[in-house]
Amino acid sequence: MPTIEMPVPVFAIVGRSGSGKTKFIESLIPELRSRGLRVAYVKHCHKGFSLNHREKDSGRVSEAGAEVVVLVSPERTATIERRGNTLSELVKELASKADIVVAEGFKAEPIQKIEVFRSELGGSLVCGSDPNLLAVISDEAVAIDLPTFGSEKAKEVVDFLEAAIMGKNELEAEVELxxxxxxxxxxxxxxxxxxxxxxxxxxxxxxxxxxxxxxxxxxxxxxxxxx
Known part of the structure; x- marks a missing residue:
């Protein structure tokens, strides 16, 4: 399936449960931010989730049937809606707030992906046959004809992403101020x-x-x- 077009660059970090997807994303986001990019993170929770504890006011209001619950502090705002959403719809909403979207999961989505792989978890690459797979993160050899990076190589991965999905390369415009x-x-x-x-x-x-x-x-x- 061809890659779908999005208003901002989007890629997914995929892999088996326990492979270290979130840990790698934690190292990736600071590197993206260091290059002046606003980063949005979207996680696919196929088993559902809840951010509202029933013993808290917001949890009780949500359980009472509020369609939208918004939590606000001086530094943060969280919005919880009583509806699902597609990745495409979310990216459209995030486009004005972020320069790049990092998704975790969404292995079935037709978007570009990087897979985190650990052989001790058994099996082969989850997205090994996906034409949208760009690279693999692994500290061991992987039998695939794609770039492979170690788990500590966040800088190199972002360099790769800039060329692969953000359209940046050696021909990028030089700007001096x-x-x-x-x-x-x-x-x-x-x-x-x-x-x-x-x-x-x-x-x-x-x-x-x-x-x-x-x-x-x-x-x-x-x-x-x-x-």
Whole structure:
């Protein structure tokens, strides 16, 4: 089954129960965030779940039949809805909040996947015949013609993902920023937003065509400062 199109890059970490999927995701997310990416995480709970303890107020209200329960603190917000959802629907909702979605499970979904494999659990790769399988995470040799990374290689895996699903490679646009003569370091996501926005605008100008290099200089006018 071909990979379905999503509004933001999505990939799933799959594998047998106990293979270390969640542990690997825990190492993957900080590496993604270090590159300026906002990360959303979606876990497939095929046996169902409950975040509301019946002895708590929110749990009792949920049990009473509330369609939506929202828990809010100064730092976090949790929303629990009395409905299921498809991965595609969830990604559409998350697209404005995240630059990439990391899914755990969803092995039957037609999305790109990385499988975490441990031979001591028995059997072969869960998604070995899936054409959407991109790579394998294993600390031992695996008989498959795909890239294989050790469980401690989160950086290398993100490098691979940038080329495989985020469209980043050696031809990615170079972006440099100076403010008042001093260079400003930018994360990958910020560079991407600036380059894509400027290129898109400049390309609409008459006679420009497809630019190879763009130089943009902005100097605030005398009235540009704060009063």
């Amino acid at each position: 100076e403010v008042d003569g001093s260079p400003v370091e930018m994360k990958g996501f910020v560079k991407s937003v600036i380059s894509e926005t400027v290129i898109a605008i400049v390309s609409t100008l008459r006679g420009v065509g497809e630019p190879i290099e763009i130089k943009l200089r902005i100097k605030k006018g005398k009235g540009g400062g704060k009063a």
